[in-house]
Every structure is written in structure tokens, then in C-alpha cells.
Amino acid sequence: MNSVARTAQRLQVLVVALLALFFAFPVLSMLAEFARPQDIIDTLTASSLRGVWWFTLWQAVASTALTLAVGLPFTWAISRHTFRFSRLLTALITIPFFMPAVVVATGIKAILPAAGIPAILWAHVVFNVAIVVRIVGPQWLLLDKAMEDTAADLGAGRVRTFLYVVVPHIGESLRNAAAIIFLYCFTSFAVITILGDISHRTIESEIFTQAIRLGDTRTATSLAVVQAIVVLLVLRWGNPASREPRTATQTIQMLTTSRTPFGLALFFSVAVPALVVVSPLVAVIIRSFTLNGQFSLRGYQWLFDGSTEAVGVNIPQTLMTSLFFAAICAVLAPIAALIISVAQQRSSIVASITALPLVVSAVTFGLGLIIAFDQSPVNWRSQWWLIPVVHSVLALPLAVRAIRPALDAIPDDLSDAAASLGAHPWRSWRHIEFPLLQPALIRAVGLSAAISLGEFGATSFLSRNDTTTIPIAIAQLLGRPGDVTSQSAFALAALVVIVFALAPQVRRHQ
């Protein structure tokens, strides 16, 4: 073990301590204070919650099925064919995945103002198509086209070929993708908040309502426990260990796909998903320039002339706060991820610890925070800095996922060679490992910033008038009456869409 790894191992104690303080402590103190076996059983049997469980489940199943229905043809198209704009389209279709859920939901609201179930399902599809493309795509790409051709030569129809040749090959990745999509929809909060009404309650939104609106922390905690158990079971079923999409190289793509004439089937498998995913984003932008059917800049004007303060939202301050929090998160999360990745290069223990924030939903986490941090010496729940720290905790697993594969991919011989030439480990690190890691680090920075900018569930417990973040502000503006107020909500969302669509990092990430 060299001095770099030793330093990292010392520093990881700090990272783990911070995780214990800011993640384990709030969640455990919530459980200790409010989780009672009898209450947990009650939440499962109470007739009043049966409808909530049912809606949560079926909307998640329906959203997953719809996402696969939209995403698989697209995945087929890009992994089986080469055509003009295929890379651009892939980039386009995966953009919403990184976008704040509130913004995606706002886009759907621009198209379907009355919202309701179609709107909720649509928003979930927009969000998650990227998961199908990125997890199933590489696997499909690796399937030798010759096998399908052989099946066809032997007289198998398209359906049979798909069922007996393609599905067994991509089956595992399909299951992974389905599990992850299901979980995102199962714990959906921002989408439900923006697009749902009193008859659309999910477990996640119910935890919030019970705790905040009704003051029933015990029911909220019990719901959170059962929800976490479901999440764990689904994660197991979906086999998250192999969740990292295997990356296929460009060469394989050249080998297995051929330039195909742009047939009708190909056209629809590309056009439909593109339309489904991109139209809400375009709609936000169009809507942000429209007032009562006319072109108008009032929404943007209101954002910056102080008009929204009348409804309690100060936009310039919100923008500053959000960017500032994102900057902190973009520094803290990648540094912590780097320390953990270097220290635990050969073990998965800490990596699984950092994956815990994925199991505990954002709203559960937020609830734990306000329960745990409400008395001295840790009376921190109204402290502004808690928000970026919480964002960093939530971004950490993704930052680790961005950095670890890159670190693992660096051959040991490189630093060995440097060492045998007499380079000090730090020097070797600086000149060899670090430059090789740089793209992954930049990606981690971009991802962390994106998570901070979009985080809604936990932040809604912590934000105050002077620490409103962009998604919270959008949700607040959408909830207030007045044409111009909602136009300014769309304007704010449009700004986010433009930033995320143009952010070079998002592009490079595809």
C-alpha cells in the first residue's frame, strides 16, 4: 500500500463519520423515536391507506411498462441500426434524466394543464426512457446480429426472434432497467406534487402529507419503513450489483450494425420516443413566452423585477442560493467520492454504504433530518448549510459510481512502472492517475451539481424563505393563482431546461 492509498484511508474515516452524522443519525433517530411494529402493521392493514398503496403500486407498474414500451423500440433502433442523427437523438432523449423532476413535471403541465393520471405517467416516461436506453442499449449492442439473422433464416418470425434470441440476451439488463424505473416511479414525489391532486397519493407524498400537513410523524415513519423494505426487495430482484451498464465500444457498434434505409418501423421507433420526451421540454419554453395565447415576456420580467416577492418568492435570491448550493455539492460530493474510491479500491463495503441514500427515499431522509436536528447541540434544521450537505449526501452514490469504474480501469502496471522508475506515489498520482481520472471527476462534478439543482424531496423539509431553491420556487409559483405567476413559473423552468440542454457536461456524458 502506498502513501496515496494510506492518506485516502485516513480521510475516509472523516467521510464515513460525516455520513454517519448526516445520514445514519437522522434516519436512525427517526426510527428509534417513531417506528413501532404495531404502527407498521397498521399502515399495511389500515383501510385508509389501502388506496394509497394500490395507487402507488399500479402507477409505478404502469409507468414502468409504458417506459419500456417507449424506450425499447428506441433502444432497438440505436443498437441495431446506424442512421443520421442517431447520436444526437440519443443525447436528446437522455437529457431529461438529469433534469430536475419538478421541471419535467412543469413541462407536462404546460401541455396538459388539468394534469391527472395521464400527466403523471407521461412525466415518469420522460424521466426514465434514458434508463432503458443506457442500461439495455449496451447489452443489445453486444448481441451478434448474425444470431438474429440465423434465426430469421431458419424461419423464425420477428416476434419469435425477439422472444427467443434477443430477450434471453438482454434479459438481465431489462430486469435491471425495469427495477430501477419501478423504484423511481414508486418513490416519485416531485411529479406527484406538481401533477397530482388529492385523489393521487403515493406512499412518498403520503409520508410528506402525514408528517407535515397532518403532523402524524408515527404514521409517516411507518410508511417510510415499509417503503424502504419494498425498495430493498425490488433492488435485490433487479440485481443492482450489475447495475452499471457495461460499456460497449464504438468498434463493436461498427461491427454489428449496418447503415439501414430509414424504414417506417425505424422511423416510428425513433420519432415516437423523441416526441414523447422532447415535447414537454419544448412546451415549457413555448409556454414561458405565452400569456393568454399571446407572445409575452411578462413571465421573465416578473422573475427579475421583484413581482414574485408578492407571493413570497425572491427569484434573484433563489437563483443565487441554488447555484451556490450546487457549487458546494459539486465540490463536496466528488471529493468524498474520490477519497472513498481510492481508499476502497478493492472492497465494496464503503461503496455499499454510500449506496444507502438510494434505498432511503428523499422524503424519508428529509423527515429524519427535521426530527434529528431539532435540538441542541445539533439544532441545525434551520441552518442554511444543512441543505448543500444533504445534497452532497444524496449525490455521493452517483459520484462514486462515476469515479470508481474509471479508477478500476487504470492498469496497476502504470503506477508500478512509475514507482520502479523512482516516482514518489504522489508524483505518480499527480501525473498518471489524476489525468486519467479527470473526465470521470468532471462527470462527477456535473452530476453532483445537477442533483443539487434538482433535489426536491429532502429540500422541501429544509428550505426556508431565504434558502428557497429553484425547484421549490417553481413548485411555489405553480401553486399560486394568477396568469403571470404561472407564466413566471414556466419561465424559471425554461431557464433550467436551457441550462441543462446546453451544459456541455450533460452532452459529454451521453
Added chain:
Amino acid sequence: MKKIVAIFLVVSFVAGSALASCSVITGSFEESAKEITLISYDAFTPSEGIFDDFTAATGATVRVVTAGDTGSMVSKAILTSGNPEGDVMFGIDNTFLSRAQSGNVLLDYTPVDESDVCLNYDKAWFESRGITPPQTFEDLALPTYKGLLTAPDPVNSAPGFAFLVASIEHFGEGKWQNYWKQLKANGVRISSDWTAAYTIDFSGSSGKGKYPLVVSYGSSPTAEVLFSATPLTTAPTGVVTATCFKATEYVGVLRGSRNEDLAQKLVDYLLAQKFQESMPTSLFVYPVNTDAVLPDVFVKHAVRPATSSTPSAEKIEKNRDQWIDTWRNIFL
């Protein structure tokens, strides 16, 4: 090791600048005792310049922050209990007071105004169709009034909850559930809060919405007269007096206020004659100060029902959770 030192320098620099900008972000709190923050619900629209006398007397300006409907305001106050976002809270009513008290939000509280939550109707809508407006709770469940009513969500909204309690008082425990099932079947729209119900959904106000019946206040017609573009002699909206609930709103100093003395002075100011006399035409509520004189327009257009539903605070507190729970399940 140098690298680590460098990283730590960067981190501490970031943390340092963070602290610095923190004071910029939260500066409004630190900056001075010359400002006092009054938190209220969305519909809190005090008369222009009404706090000038307070500023003249104390040297402190009043910053008004609106925090959504009463339910959202109280929820947020419970979350920030002991470390509040302001100094004085205006407008928690008798339907939400028990929640605020269990959340240990206020140092003290005192009644500041009264109002009647009643069903309102759009006179022109009913006249032009030759339909008689509803007279009672029961009428609302009739096919004649199908799809005409918008009511605020009782979870978030004080008048929404008041209307629910009034219906429970009227039909009695065990029977009201069926009534709300009938209302649901009859197409009642549940809006997120009062502001959305009254100013967006209701056809008789600024939003010119689709619903000619709305849960609002006995004093709401006054607002329609005052804010009308053309002078009116009679109010364009009417009140169904058989559906009223008497609401009392409270004002109090928030526990953890950074300036309790000044906050108490503001409470006193809100209870004094000048502010109390301004309330009817700005907030459309009745003053509690007996010295306050009601303006003519209010006397003429506001409807004060002879009898209002007034269940005891204890009864509301005891049943609140169960009522809301049952109601939510009807609408799931």
C-alpha cells in the same frame, strides 16, 4: 501530503466563502433590529401604508411574508418551531389553533378578527339560467347543482376545514361521511387552497372560472363591490347563510422571535383601533376591538348570519385528525 493540504485549503476556502455568503443570503435576519417580520397567509393584503404609524413610533419597518394558505403557514411554522422565519404570525384560526399549539409555535396568542365561512354564489350565473341558488347544505347534493361547487382542500385551507366542520355539525357524527360522498358524486371540485378556489375556479370573481358556487366568506361580496371596475349598488355574489361557520383568527408572537419586545408592540398595534378599522376593507374580516367602527360598504354588503356553526375548540381538537383522515379517504 502537499496535495491533501491543498485540498483542505480549497475546502476551507469554499467553506469560508460559504459562511461569508451565508451572511449575504440570510442577511435580512442579522442585519438589523429595525425590521420586524409578520408572517401571514396568502390573502393577507393590508391597506397601503397601514404600518407607517408603527414605523414612526418604533423606528422599525414591517416586512410582510405570505406563506401559502393557513395550513401551509402552520406546517412551516411547526417545522421551524423555536427558530421561526419571522416574529409575529397573523391569521391562525380556531380550526388550526390546536395544531399550532401542539407544535409549540407561538409564545402567546390573542383573537384579532372574526369572520364567517359561508357558501358564496355567483348571482348572474344563476339568474341567467333561471336556477334558484342553493339554500342549504342538502341542496348542494341535488342534481340541479351538479358540478357547480368548488371548495378548498380542508388539509391545507382554514375555510376548507371550517366548511367541513360546519357540515359535520349540521349532519352529525356518522352521517356527514355520506353527505360528502354525495358531494363527490355530484362533482365537487377540491382546490388546493382558498385562493385557488375563489380567484381561479369561482365564476363570480376575478378568475371568471367555471364554478358558480364556492366556499368563501360572508364578507366576500364586499370585496367584489370594492374591487369592481364599474361602481355597483348591489354585490354580484350572494351568501348562503345556512352554511356558515364562525371563524376567529389569532395573532401571536412566534416562539424564538429575535425581538420579542418589538414583536409584542406589533401585536398591540394590530389590535389597536387604527389597524382594526382598516381590516374590514382590506382583509374583509370583522374587528375584535369594540372601538373600531365598521365602514358603510361593509355594513351594506357583508352578510353576517343570524346563527353560525360554532363547535368548541375542544371538540375540533379532539376530532380533527379523524375527520380529516375520513374525509381524505372519501376523496382518494
